[in-house]
Amino acid sequence: MRVLVSGGAGYIGSHTVVQLIAAGHEVVVVDNFGNAKPAVMGRLDTLTGTHIPMHAFDVTDKDKTEHLFATERIDAVIHFAGLKAVGESVQIPLDYYQNNLESTFSLLRAMRRHGCHTLVFSSSATVYGDQAPVPYQEDYEPLGAASPYGRTKVMIEHVLRDVAHIETDWRIGVLRYFNPVGAHVSGTIGEDPQGIPNNLMPFIAQVAVGRREKLQIFGDDYPTPDGTCQRDYIHVEDLAAGHVAALNRIVNSDDPIRTWNLGTGTGTSVLEVVKAFERASGQPIPYDVVGRRAGDLPAFWADATRANEELGWHATHTIDDMCADTWRWQSQNPQGYDDSVEE
Ligand code: UD1
Numbered sequence: 001m002r003v004l005v006s007g008g009a010g011y012i013g014s015h016t017v018v019q020l021i022a023a024g025h026e027v028v029v030v031d032n033f034g035n036a037k038p039a040v041m042g043r044l045d046t047l048t049g050t051h052i053p054m055h056a057f058d059v060t061d062k063d064k065t066e067h068l069f070a071t072e073r074i075d076a077v078i079h080f081a082g083l084k085a086v087g088e089s090v091q092i093p094l095d096y097y098q099n100n101l102e103s104t105f106s107l108l109r110a111m112r113r114h115g116c117h118t119l120v121f122s123s124s125a126t127v128y129g130d131q132a133p134v135p136y137q138e139d140y141e142p143l144g145a146a147s148p149y150g151r152t153k154v155m156i157e158h159v160l161r162d163v164a165h166i167e168t169d170w171r172i173g174v175l176r177y178f179n180p181v182g183a184h185v186s187g188t189i190g191e192d193p194q195g196i197p198n199n200l201m202p203f204i205a206q207v208a209v210g211r212r213e214k215l216q217i218f219g220d221d222y223p224t225p226d227g228t229c230q231r232d233y234i235h236v237e238d239l240a241a242g243h244v245a246a247l248n249r250i251v252n253s254d255d256p257i258r259t260w261n262l263g264t265g266t267g268t269s270v271l272e273v274v275k276a277f278e279r280a281s282g283q284p285i286p287y288d289v290v291g292r293r294a295g296d297l298p299a300f301w302a303d304a305t306r307a308n309e310e311l312g313w314h315a316t317h318t319i320d321d322m323c324a325d326t327w328r329w330q331s332q333n334p335q336g337y338d339d340s341v342e343e
Contacts, residue, residue: 005020008031125300136263138306221292264304
C-alpha cells in the first residue's frame with residue numbers, strides 16, 4: 001500500500017516509517033516540523049535505502065491536505081500528527097483542541113473525497129481516565145481524561161466511531177499506546193524532546209549523558225511495591241510493529257472500526273527504570289525523591305490480549321532492551337538531531 005504518515009518525522013512516526021517500508025509498503029510523509037527536526041528525513045532515507053517523499057505543512061491546512069490527496073495516490077493514512085504535552089495542554093487548551101481536532105477533520109474529509117477509507121489513529125492509554133480497573137481493557141467505558149491533551153484523544157475516538165458507524169466503508173484502527181520509550185537499534189533515530197523533557201525515559205537519558213544534573217522522582221509513597229509509580233513502558237519498535245500489524249488487519253476486516261491497546265501487559269516502577277538504565281548505560285543516575293506530580297496515577301498497564309489474538313502482535317522488547325536502545329541513541333546524539341548537519 002501507499003501510506004501517508006502524518007507526523008512521520010516525529011518520534012513514533014519515524015520508527016513506523018522504517019517498519020512500513022521494511023514490510024513492503026510505500027510511504028509519503030507529511031509533517032509541519034513543529035516538534036520534529038528536518039534532519040530525521042535524511043536519516044530515514046539512509047536507514048530505508050529509499051528516498052521518502054516529504055510534504056512540509058500542517059495537516060490542519062485543509063487546502064494543502066486536499067491538494068496532497070489530489071496529486072498523490074494514497075491508499076491508507078496513519079495519523080500521528082498532533083500536540084502531545086500534557087502539561088502544556090493545560091496552559092494552552094484551545095491550541096490543543098484546535099490542532100488535534102482540525103488535523104483529524106482535515107484528513108478525514110480529504111480521505112473521503114478521494115475514496116481513501118483506511119486510517120490508523122494514534123490514541124493513548126490516557127483515555128481510560130482515572131477510574132478504569134487495571135489492567136486496562138479496550139471495552140472500558142466511559143472514556144475520560146484528566147487533561148485537554150487527553151480529552152482531544154477521547155473526542156477524536158468518538159468522532160471516528162460516529163463516522164464509522166454510519167459510513168461503513170471506513171476501515172479504522174484506533175491504537176491506544178501505553179508509555180513509548182526506546183529507539184531504533186542503529187542509534188540513528190530516537191526521541192528528541194524540545195526543552196526539558198516531561199517524560200521519564202528521555203529525562204533519565206539526558207542525566208546519563210550529562211545534560212542534566214539529576215532526576216527528580218515524583219513521589220515514593222504510592223501504594224506500589226517500592227512506592228514509585230508503575231507504568232507499562234513499551235519499546236517504540238514494538239509500537240511501530242503494532243501499526244503495521246493493525247494496518248494489515250483493518251484492510252482485511254469487516255469491522256469499520258476496531259480499537260487495540262499497544263502495551264506489554266506489565267508494570268515497571270520508576271525506580272526499576274532507573275536501575276535498568278544504570279545497568280544498560282554503566283552511568284550512575286543520581287536522583288532526589290520529591291513530591292507527587294499532579295495528575296499522576298499510582299499504577300496502570302495494558303491488557304494486551306486483544307492485540308495478541310487479533311493482530312498476532314506482542315511486545316518482544318524488555319525494559320533492558322528499551323534502556324540499552326535509548327542509551328545508544330542518546331550517547332551517539334547527545335544533543336539529539338541538533339548534532340547532525342541537516343541533510
Ligand atoms: C504521560 C502522559 C501520557 C503520554 C505519555 C507519553 C498522562 C497523564 N500522561 O504518561 O498521556 O502518552 O506521557 O509517554 O496523560 N516521572 C518522574 N520524574 C520525571 C518524569 C516522570 O518521577 O522527571 C515519573 C512520573 O511520576 C510517572 C512516570 O515517571 O510515574 C512516567 O511518567 P511519564 O514518562 O511522564 O509518563 P506518564 O505520565 O505515565
